[in-house]
């Protein structure tokens with residue numbers, strides 16, 4: 191870390207969120223396009239992800255899984271090496287986006303973010319075509335944005351980002 195960054199302090203802080211559980215908040219102004227942090231965790235395949243997270247048995251309405259590519263999922267749970275990015279909540283009107291670079295996932299600022307603002311990106315959980323209506327309710331969204339679509343599943347026909 192550069193002396194300049196130390197002087198300014200960290201970009202973000204993890205604390206309780208009104209959206210869900212813990213969240214990640216800007217600790218100072220974050221410029222549009224800033225690479226804020228990496229989505230860290232254990233790299234596993236889809237079968238292992240299914241073993242770890244069974245939607246039908248889960249009480250918690252989200253997981254820490256993030257699809258890296260067709261074969262690889264990153265499990266960002268704290269017990270397996272997940273980092274602060276795992277606590278970033280979903281929003282239907284996000285101020286961040288996830289960008290995959292060199293097989294790593296980074297959270298970037300989509301716009302200038304004021305200190306104290308909660309960071310969020312659009313999870314866009316994949317639709318399978320099966321039980322979508324039920325899953326929409328399971329993955330209910332309470333982000334509070336004006337354009338909230340009511341679910342953290344992706345809208346129909348949009349690019350895949352995060353695994354459900």
Ligand SMILES: [Zn+2]
Pocket residue numbers: 281282283331332333334335337338339340341
């Ligand atoms: Zn929403």
